[in-house]
Amino acid sequence: MESNATAPASMNSLNTACSQCNLVELCLPFGMSDAELNRIDELVGARRKVRRQQNLYRAGDRFEAIYAIRAGSFKTDVLLEDGREQVTGFQMTGEMLGLDGISGASHTCNAVALEDSEVCVIAYAKLEELSREVESLQHQFHKVMSREIVRDHGVMMLLGSMRAEERLAAFLLNMSQRFTARGFSAAEFHLRMTREEIGSYLGLKLETVSRAFSRFQEEGLVGVQQKHIRILDSAALKKLIQHSHVAR
Amino acid sequence: MESNATAPASMNSLNTACSQCNLVELCLPFGMSDAELNRIDELVGARRKVRRQQNLYRAGDRFEAIYAIRAGSFKTDVLLEDGREQVTGFQMTGEMLGLDGISGASHTCNAVALEDSEVCVIAYAKLEELSREVESLQHQFHKVMSREIVRDHGVMMLLGSMRAEERLAAFLLNMSQRFTARGFSAAEFHLRMTREEIGSYLGLKLETVSRAFSRFQEEGLVGVQQKHIRILDSAALKKLIQHSHVAR
DNA sequence: AAGATTGGTTGACGTGGATCAATGGGGGTC
DNA sequence: GACCCCCATTGATCCACGTCAACCAATCTT
Secondary structure, three states, X not given: OOOHHHOOHHHHHHHOOHHHOOOHHHHOOXXXXXXXXXXXXXXXXXXXXXXXXXXEEOOOOEOOEEEEEEEOEEXXXXXXXXXXXXXXXEEEOOOEEOHHHHHOOEOOOEEEEOOOEEEEEEEHHHHHHHHHHOHHHHHHHHXXXXXXXXXXXXXXXXXHHOOHHHHXXXXXXXXXXXXXXXXXOOOEEEOOOOHHHHHHHHOOOHHXXXXXXXXXXXXXXXXXXXXXXXXXXXXXXXHHHHXXXXXX | OOOHXXXXXXXXXXXXXXXXXXXXXXHOOOOOOHHHHHHHOOOEEEEEEEOOXXXXXXXXXXXXXXEEEEEOEEEEEEEOOOXXXXXXXXXXXXXXXXXXXXXXXXXXXXXXXXXXXXXXXXXXXXXXHHHHHOHHXXXXXXXXXXXXXXXXXXXXXXXXXXXXXHHHHHHHHHHXXXXXXXXXXXXXXXXXXXXXXXXXXXOOOHHHHHHHHHHHHHOOOEEEEOOEEEEOOHHHHHHHHHOOOOOX
16 A cells, blocks of 8 residues: 555655645745745654544644644544534645644544545644744744634634525535635535534534535535535525525 | 823833733743743733724734733624624633734734723734744744634534533633633623623524523522623533533 | 445424514613 | 613514434445
């Protein structure tokens, strides 16, 4: 499975260079000089493969590193004592995982791979050290954290004041936009998560998610075939979110 | 209104020294040497008073500074085009505002004072500069951002998988805990926000919030008199959150 | 390829919280 | 101190979504 057997260690460390990675502009968007990029190559100590359904980390695990997704996708969730799960986010290539851990000594949520995946391991101590020296890295890192806060506010808006179909529409448009940013089709994509996980994320039961999908299909807004989605009328989906008749 | 008229400028800048502020351990918790604290005094350029109902900043305002609350309290909210409001948080003394702005050029939410309040203005450029030099400040700042992310996940849990009474119980316990951290009574406090604002935060209508309060009162869990709250049985409130019969 | 397991769809019905509406109480203003 | 406006409470009714349940499709297992 791995090509490591044939590759010497030095080869491997060359592979982990951010400056050589085709995800740089997702991971560390714009504004880094070549000199800065070279410094940053020290950041990623190793890569780590995580198989589908396995945890990258769990709530309670000692916090030591954050992770950049190199391939694949993940969900993060928090669990209540009585077993209730809340999915707090879905992450795809180029996105960061583990920021929750910085606040304390350990992680506060679980990160689970939705498919066989690979992450870049960024030792947190190293990141703080380097970002004291490389201004653009510091700035970039702050932006990443802040963007996560803004994203969370959007989810609160979803959960707190939107109806089931609006939530699903917002979710689909968000996924579409993120696939686009990665060079995939905006109109056609494959969801890696189950209806139940979507439901948990959107604060709905899986049956409600399924029914909303069916209604969208009936109305010609999307084509749905299991996890394969085609956006047929994104304008209508956008409208759905904005002009809600309900004044909640 | 202001005592500025009688105080020379130097007096004023002395007042803004973090090292002299009795909120240091809330704002910049533990682990700073005196030398570090002295460097940090440069951080707060000015103070700003904000009257009840007035905005500290609005969504779309150019982002330049973050704010530490010196006195009073705030809410932050995001608005949808159709007028729907989602309160994303309530902030009290020692807590930070404006972190959402770092991700872009402008703020993404509104911050409104719930009572006459005062904030310390922290120029963001200055903060980045100083935190490159003062390691403990850098670390502290990262923790503050991460803590906000963790808090947001808690709110998602609330909104996504708890029932009305559980949400209110969680809200009350959270308020109680934060009042305690500020040296106030854990059992008796005054809410600065309306039922409608609580409802928006919790994803409920104001009537539902009011009814939940009444039910708690009937059952002897809390004493409610308008905005004045007495926690009578915090153990029961905690139980309510954990052992929910509903397996959502 | 048969069987088992997991995930998705659909229907019938129940309910928690929204909506609509009326009344009451505090706190601010003049 | 009288008025007003905002806020809170409470009741009656409605409905969006949850619950329970049956069935089907896809994928995995051997």
